[in-house]
Amino acid sequence: MISIHLSxxxxxxxxxxxxxxxxxxxxxxxxxxxxxxxxxxxxxxxIGLDETVTWRAWHLGVRQRxxxxxxxxxxPRYFQDVMVRGAFAWMEHDHWFDAAPxxxxxxxxxxxxxxxxxxxxxxxxxxxxRRYMTRFLERRNAVIKRVAESDEWREFVDAS
Numbered sequence: 001m002i003s004i005h006l007s008x009x010x011x012x013x014x015x016x017x018x019x020x021x022x023x024x025x026x027x028x029x030x031x032x033x034x035x036x037x038x039x040x041x042x043x044x045x046x047i048g049l050d051e052t053v054t055w056r057a058w059h060l061g062v063r064q065r066x067x068x069x070x071x072x073x074x075x076p077r078y079f080q081d082v083m084v085r086g087a088f089a090w091m092e093h094d095h096w097f098d099a100a101p102x103x104x105x106x107x108x109x110x111x112x113x114x115x116x117x118x119x120x121x122x123x124x125x126x127x128x129x130r131r132y133m134t135r136f137l138e139r140r141n142a143v144i145k146r147v148a149e150s151d152e153w154r155e156f157v158d159a160s
Contacts, residue, residue: 059132
């Protein structure tokens with residue numbers, strides 16, 4: 001099992017960052033390098049509790065499908081998505097939105113996953129997947145930060 005912890009400081013209110021983080025449209029745009037597109041479930045707007053989305057994407061040179069469900073939801077402080085179907089043996093992603101004293105937000109990600117295939121999966125986790133998934137989350141958070149700190153955020157929050 002791999003656990004990745006990230007913290008991103010964003011100069012925007014927690015409500016805005018929370019909604020941008022659950023925006024299907026922003027997720028699609030922020031990960032254009034993976035050609036990630038929603039193909040089933042919630043495919044536009046803001047995903048909510050017990051809703052699912054199925055993504056089709058290219059990761060590590062392999063076309064994949066991943067279905068995740070919002071399993072916990074407490075706006076604007078926290079939500080969790082879990083993999084229902086996909087390439088991992090299992091995956092959970094906790095998103096925390098801590099209000100900062102200056103009016104901004106600290107977005108904290110706690111991302112946990114395990115690769116399939118037993119010992120071979122554990123080797124892949126250590127050699128490739130930890131670094132790949134950390135980079136994936138950092139790139140996504142950089143887009144959320146850029147959008148949240150500009151007027152561009154309205155395009156995605158109003159899209160729901």
